[in-house]
Amino acid sequence: MAPTPAPENSALYRELAMRLRHAISDGTYPPGSRLPSEHELAQSFGMARSTVRRALTILGEDGLIASHQGARRTVLAEPRLQSFGELRSFSRWARSIGEVPGGRVDLLERRGASAVQARELGLAPGDPLVYLVRVRMLTGVPVMIERTAYVERAGLRLSFIDLEHESISDRLEEHGIVFAHAEHTIDAVNASADDARLLEIEPGRAILRERRRATDPQGRPLEWSEDRYVGDGVAFTIRNSLAMSPLTRGRAVSTTGNPP
Amino acid sequence: MAPTPAPENSALYRELAMRLRHAISDGTYPPGSRLPSEHELAQSFGMARSTVRRALTILGEDGLIASHQGARRTVLAEPRLQSFGELRSFSRWARSIGEVPGGRVDLLERRGASAVQARELGLAPGDPLVYLVRVRMLTGVPVMIERTAYVERAGLRLSFIDLEHESISDRLEEHGIVFAHAEHTIDAVNASADDARLLEIEPGRAILRERRRATDPQGRPLEWSEDRYVGDGVAFTIRNSLAMSPLTRGRAVSTTGNPP
DNA sequence: AGCTGTAACTTGGTCCTACAAGTGATCACG
DNA sequence: CGTGATCACTTGTAGGACCAAGTTACAGCT
Numbered sequence: 001m002a003p004t005p006a007p008e009n010s011a012l013y014r015e016l017a018m019r020l021r022h023a024i025s026d027g028t029y030p031p032g033s034r035l036p037s038e039h040e041l042a043q044s045f046g047m048a049r050s051t052v053r054r055a056l057t058i059l060g061e062d063g064l065i066a067s068h069q070g071a072r073r074t075v076l077a078e079p080r081l082q083s084f085g086e087l088r089s090f091s092r093w094a095r096s097i098g099e100v101p102g103g104r105v106d107l108l109e110r111r112g113a114s115a116v117q118a119r120e121l122g123l124a125p126g127d128p129l130v131y132l133v134r135v136r137m138l139t140g141v142p143v144m145i146e147r148t149a150y151v152e153r154a155g156l157r158l159s160f161i162d163l164e165h166e167s168i169s170d171r172l173e174e175h176g177i178v179f180a181h182a183e184h185t186i187d188a189v190n191a192s193a194d195d196a197r198l199l200e201i202e203p204g205r206a207i208l209r210e211r212r213r214a215t216d217p218q219g220r221p222l223e224w225s226e227d228r229y230v231g232d233g234v235a236f237t238i239r240n241s242l243a244m245s246p247l248t249r250g251r252a253v254s255t256t257g258n259p260p
Numbered sequence: 261m262a263p264t265p266a267p268e269n270s271a272l273y274r275e276l277a278m279r280l281r282h283a284i285s286d287g288t289y290p291p292g293s294r295l296p297s298e299h300e301l302a303q304s305f306g307m308a309r310s311t312v313r314r315a316l317t318i319l320g321e322d323g324l325i326a327s328h329q330g331a332r333r334t335v336l337a338e339p340r341l342q343s344f345g346e347l348r349s350f351s352r353w354a355r356s357i358g359e360v361p362g363g364r365v366d367l368l369e370r371r372g373a374s375a376v377q378a379r380e381l382g383l384a385p386g387d388p389l390v391y392l393v394r395v396r397m398l399t400g401v402p403v404m405i406e407r408t409a410y411v412e413r414a415g416l417r418l419s420f421i422d423l424e425h426e427s428i429s430d431r432l433e434e435h436g437i438v439f440a441h442a443e444h445t446i447d448a449v450n451a452s453a454d455d456a457r458l459l460e461i462e463p464g465r466a467i468l469r470e471r472r473r474a475t476d477p478q479g480r481p482l483e484w485s486e487d488r489y490v491g492d493g494v495a496f497t498i499r500n501s502l503a504m505s506p507l508t509r510g511r512a513v514s515t516t517g518n519p520p
Numbered sequence: 521a522g523c524t525g526t527a528a529c530t531t532g533g534t535c536c537t538a539c540a541a542g543t544g545a546t547c548a549c550g
Numbered sequence: 551c552g553t554g555a556t557c558a559c560t561t562g563t564a565g566g567a568c569c570a571a572g573t574t575a576c577a578g579c580t
Contacts, residue, residue, distance in 0.1 A: 011533060032479075037560055048535045053561085061321070063441055066479045069561045070542030076441065076479040181323055181336065188448035188468035188491035206466040206491070208448035219292075219326045219336040231448035231466075271563060297530055308565045313531085329531045330572030 012047055016055035019045075024064060025078050034072040035065065089169035090136050090144065102137035106198065108158065117149045120213050120224040130155025135198050142199050143234060148225035153177070180217040186210050186236060189228075199230055206231035272307055276315035279305075284324060285338050294332040295325065350396050350404065351427035361427075362397035366458065368418065377409045380473050380484040390415025395458050402459050403493040408485035413437070440477040446470050446496060449488075459490055466491035 023029055035041075041052045056073065059065045067073040094101035112126040121129065129149050136144040150158065154177050158168065169179065189207050196203040208229040215221050283289055295301075298316070302309045316333065319325045327333040354361035372386040381389065389409050396404040410418065414437050418428065429439065449467050456463040468489040475481050 013533080039560080050536080051534060054533090063443065066441065066477055067561070068477060068542075069540090070559085071544080072560065074479055076475070077443075181326065183323065183337075185495050186446055186468070187495035188466040188489075190450075190464075190466045190491070204450075204464055206448040206450045208446075208468075215336070217326055217328060219334055229448075231450070235445050235447035273563080299530080310566075311564060314563090327531070328572075329570090330529085331574080332530065 013051050013054035017058040024075055029075045031075050031077055033075050094138055099138040104135045107133040117224055121151055121221040128152050143230050145198050145228045148223055150223050154222050179214045182212055182214040184210055184212050195228055273311050273314040277318040284335055289335045291335050291337055293335050349427055349429035354398055359398040364395045367393040381411055381481040388412050403490050405458050405488045408483055410483050414482050439474045442472055442474040444470055444472050455488055
């Protein structure tokens with residue numbers, strides 16, 4: 001058999017993973033049930049067992065199925081719609097849950113990198129970058145303040161974007177700037193007077209703070225952002241397994257200094 | 261070549277992944293440098309390319325290396341000591357960062373499941389479970405309140421454990437109760453009067469709340485826990501990539517009701 | 521010097537085989 | 551009727567082959 005040339009960006013194993021995910025969420029394989037054996041899947045989809053295994057590995061990493069030597073795989077949970085894009089982009093996430101994303105630009109300027117920003121973006125202090133502060137809303141209600149420093153390469157493209165309504169991620173990707181890796185640090189702080197004003201809440205309310213550094217496929221930093229979510233508006237969810245755990249608990253570092 | 265019989269629980273590819281991880285953290289392959297090619301690694305470790313690839317896949321999922329068709333893999337970051345065990349167990353985590361874990365039991369009793377607990381643990385409301393409230397400390401300083409509901413199977417073992425000093429996870433594993441999957445939901449709330457008293461902070465301070473459901477390898481729920489961390493004491497970190505993203509952002513659900 | 525085209529190298533994807541190790545159900549036997 | 555041994559099935563690990571597609575470096579040409 002000739003190895004299929006892969007029609008689009010879709011590999012066979014990713015295709016199958018997607019199909020199985022759907023099959024789980026549409027009730028073909030409800031939680032608690034067992035999946036067909038690797039052999040059967042290979043047979044019925046016309047691919048090799050190794051390819052099937054690769055697809056199943058993905059579902060396992062997502063925490064959707066459990067597997068043990070000797071026994072058929074068990075469906076654990078229904079998949080949540082989630083993707084890297086939804087996580088990085090507020091707009092995409094908002095649309096995916098049926099809300100209307102909105103934003104108000106509070107500040108957009110070219111400036112020199114602070115010490116923290118320089119360290120996180122791999123620049124020298126004072127190197128030029130683009131700094132953007134936005135209040136993000138879900139269907140009119142403010143839920144998050146976003147303070148992002150973009151490296152120049154990405155940031156200069158921002159001038160051409162309608163920041164109030166368009167998705168920065170979408171636009172940047174069209175210009176060949178792709179976000180591939182991200183590191184998120186999550187903790188809790190009390191709302192400052194400034195936060196309270198922008199989010200229309202009382203000062204002191206609990207804020208879920210996410211600091212994020214995103215890089216391109218080569219690992220070069222693209223953005224460093226501090227997002228502050230209204231405490232009771234948003235939650236983060238992680239699934240992990242013995243085999244794979246991308247989540248770490250750490251002592252909080254006081255990188256509080258995100259400049260005015 | 262006969263496939264090596266695997267000396268311990270260690271598979272070849274996991275062995276190699278571990279070695280590479282060490283090689284990265286000890287500076288052999290510093291961030292920014294490129295790894296040897298799959299072929300070279302296979303050669304020098306005497307294994308097949310497919311096995312090497314499997315090891316490299318793991319590092320990629322951990323966000324340690326970036327890889328692109330055609331070019332050698334690039335080292336992105338140093339590995340953080342992290343493991344599923346450290347994430348689930350406060351004791352293990354504390355020891356791993358060089359602190360002395362401590363705890364004070366506030367409450368331990370057998371009781372009937374509340375509606376929320378029943379749903380999360382797959383029980384009927386009123387079914388017996390074991391409920392444990394502890395204040396956890398790092399080197400004497402309280403940093404977290406842990407309110408955990410164990411299914412009976414796991415919970416009944418608790419009576420034999422010295423809850424103030426021993427690690428519950430360690431002990432339960434010795435009894436054949438293994439935690440294999442977990443789902444964590446993280447948001448921020450303000451400290452209640454009760455929280456403030458137990459954690460020795462002022463009421464209203466920002467609290468990082470982690471709700472967690474852990475299951476055994478078969479996917480059967482073992483525990484459902486709500487942990488409240490002092491906001492400026494602890495942070496969670498997640499790495500993710502285009503290829504894999506176990507982290508989801510969701511609207512906060514008001515599962516606030518963890519009983520008195 | 522600068523550019524271009526090509527060849528060698530490198531990773532991505534698919535398929536195959538073989539064997540080890542654990543599970544589950546059947547079946548024969550006491 | 552229970553019980554234990556057996557065996558087919560299933561997943562885990564390892565090795566290997568082949569080609570596609572992207573990157574890099576170098577040689578040679580202008």
